[in-house]
Amino acid sequence: MQNLTQDNIMVFFLALGLLLGVARVLGEFAQRLHQPAVLGELLAGLILGPTILGSFSPETSAFLFPQEGPNAVALNAFTTLAVTLLMLVAGMEVDLSTIWRQGRIGLKVGTTGMIIPFLLGLIVALIAPLALGRDIDADPFVFSLFFATALSISALPVIAKTLMDLDLYRSDFGMVVISAAILNDLIGWIIFAIILGLIGAGHDNNILITITLTLTFAGFMLTVGRSLIHKALPFLQAYTRWPGGVLSFALLLALLGAAFTEWIGIHGIFGAFIVGVAVGDSSHLRERTRVIIDEFVSFIFAPVFFASIGLSVNFITHFDLVPVLTVLVIACVCKLAGGIVGARWGGMTKRDAWAVGFAMNARGAMEIILGLLALQAGIIRPRLFVALVIMAIVTSLISGPAIRLILRLGKKRTLLDALSSRLFTRELQAFSSRMAIHELASMACDAHGLKTSEVEAAVWEREETLPTGIGNGIALPHARIDGISKPIVAVGISDAGIDFDAPDDKLAHAIFLILTPAQDPDAQLEISSELAKLFRAYGMTERVTNVKSYTEFLALIKSSTAETNPA
């Protein structure tokens, strides 16, 4: 086997490390600003690629990310594998049964949400292909098909994430949107596979054979293949190491599916996507297997892939306002129209229909992958690619806020949102419940400009009625307060422990004072039950008394919340 030299390996690790590091840091920043992580990850590529680093220091850029030679090949192999696994995960999120359950309306939304953008895209692309950024050598028909597909697909992972954030994922509204998006993506990727087949036709296969093979593969995997996998999973779980058996099986199928679709003449990501749908659909797939694949891919492979996108194009020199605005406007108009028409047709209210439109409008990662492939296949020019990336980002960014606005949703209350370093004391001075409440109430009132005496009286009155030591070493004194708009949680740790009259007779070592708005009757219960659940876990009380700072406290709460609520 040809060996990379020591220098090659060093550069390879350094390049991977930089892509991963910068992408993850900016991805986290994006999330802190309530934006999708992919935004930061793409930005990392802009920084490390020709757009910024390449224009300031071409030598560094050529050293880290050479255009040819072993290192170019190695990085390309890694990112190809990364996007293939990303599509496996995207496929695993597709739930075929959802389509059947919310079938009628979802089918309508999915159909109009597909057909309207597709036809509009086809027309625009046929009228003004070069203005949009068709590659001069590309076949006009192929280009138009591509542009139409690019406008009509959705981004299932982004949509699912947005709905989860808004707590709408398991609602009827959510199911309609998700089932429509699944339909959209499935058909969209099949059409795109066919487009790639059309380009690769000169390669060595005949177009018709490619199309037939593509449809046969998809059809087979979603029926026979799916049921074979469903039968194989219990067998693997029973007779191989767990979860390793299933983990390897899923990746193996994805690799073979990808190899097969590459052989057909279409891209491997289609094979991985279809395999993902088939594997993810099995009710035998345990949550833990799903989580391991998902987390490794989302936090390692995906960031490197998205950052690597920026390496291929200079986003500044290829930025052209005309196609950017054209694509953005057409994309929004036709997708909104498609979603709204379908939703109204399915009998939804006008308000809900608009929300459906904005939900379906998010293009996210899928659009970018599609665009990159089209760029590499020579269908489009860099400036259209840049326009597609910007459109994908903007449509994803406006989706969540627009739905929230249209459906007039409140923010979800979580414990994590209510915590703050100003409302934390590592060592309570108090040795009685009364004193502890005074101490925590003073802290909360100082920070939020409330009257300590009033708050304290309200909390104490509640405490006297029914003590709030709930056992497992925690106490949750609380009150509903006028004049605050969101919940406030003040936390005090006591090494000695304070008697809050808990049913298990244990002293409370962590005291959470929970103040909730008077007009929000559910907030207190939600936060209390989250805390009670957290502290049922073995060893939590000991852990919480071991923290030394607010950061360590927050780290404990956050990682334990994730463990008690696996994604």
Place this chain on the structure above:
Amino acid sequence: MQNLTQDNIMVFFLALGLLLGVARVLGEFAQRLHQPAVLGELLAGLILGPTILGSFSPETSAFLFPQEGPNAVALNAFTTLAVTLLMLVAGMEVDLSTIWRQGRIGLKVGTTGMIIPFLLGLIVALIAPLALGRDIDADPFVFSLFFATALSISALPVIAKTLMDLDLYRSDFGMVVISAAILNDLIGWIIFAIILGLIGAGHDNNILITITLTLTFAGFMLTVGRSLIHKALPFLQAYTRWPGGVLSFALLLALLGAAFTEWIGIHGIFGAFIVGVAVGDSSHLRERTRVIIDEFVSFIFAPVFFASIGLSVNFITHFDLVPVLTVLVIACVCKLAGGIVGARWGGMTKRDAWAVGFAMNARGAMEIILGLLALQAGIIRPRLFVALVIMAIVTSLISGPAIRLILRLGKKRTLLDALSSRLFTRELQAFSSRMAIHELASMACDAHGLKTSEVEAAVWEREETLPTGIGNGIALPHARIDGISKPIVAVGISDAGIDFDAPDDKLAHAIFLILTPAQDPDAQLEISSELAKLFRAYGMTERVTNVKSYTEFLALIKSSTAETNPA
């Protein structure tokens, strides 16, 4: 970026898929035969490499695993990354505090277990280098150093796994062995890093600089670096997505560490290993992060890496009995001597000392990685490489059985060992506890040639004394029986449910009849508590009534066992 062609990508995915698939299947087979998985994974490489596939169909071999060109580079990049991540995981298993706790004896065993093989290896290698298989062009001194190191390192991951299987990991005996092995590995890898530095010295660095940088890096990472990481982890858990933040952080450090050590002139795996030690040592690293990295690496990267080893050498043509036996005998003698001398010196009994010797003797994966690097660096010839691989496998294989024999250990009783498809009935006919016991006892007695009436009477007598419905929908009727040598568990599922007088008043839907040997008073309690723990999990009762076959039942029990006992 240079793009792989469609054919390249297809071959890349196919090659990865084949390596992963064959390696995992054979790895699972090896485990079924109670052998380490790595044995099967290496065998996969023999089958796919020049040894077998290459000699039967050179064209297929050249097509899938070409010696040069983009595909050779891509696969090489992947396997290099794989072994680097494998070393990260190996490093994460090192627990520095263990060394201090079992310090005194461990230090003695570690020291003699290192020095005796090292000196013996050095002498043998200086006397008969070419007979062993030194590369003719290799420096005799470098070769001798390598051979001495190869004999003196242990394989911490293999040893840890063996001790866990024998239920000795957390015993004093286990801690002595583990702390000695940690010391061995740490010093062994530092010496090997220096050897690589000696070879690479012509490269562009001076030997002394390389050695100084290596020691400085190791020293820095294990002190300042370790404490910085320990401080960074709570921060990452608190302020980034969890577990993604920590996951990316660990991989990022491993990549940068690897890049740095490559730059120094030694191999990247050393950097990843040291980073692993530093990260894994932090008490802030939560179990879930560890598990995700471990499982993804163990079940995806490691199998592909071990299978790829077989691609580089023809194991049949380079098999030579003289070095194979010489290396094996010397390796066993000197490592046993080292371990025993150290253990006796530390005050252990003769019996324990021999067991320590066999435990330390396991070379496993570490030896193979070391050998492969030496082969690639031109220090050794393929036939010594083959001898080292065989020695690594044999010493690992005999380790567990030898310890079991010496310490006269019984087999650990687990629920999974006691289950069998012959002792499972999906639909119990019974509608009373008496009938259910009769039905299950008949099934168990038929399968094992016992007298149904006696067994039934014993179980029923126990049942009348104290009903065995323990709640959560399960019942555990049981008895201690003469004439059986290991526990028998017969399982019946009842959709209607049977009253076993459970404290929660629920009917039992899964009835486990547990028969244990009369001379083994603990077996029944161990199995019962395992079952009770399993069925405390939310939704288990519903799940168990949803199974359709023994395979599905076993799959459920196995995956749930793994979930309630994270590795």
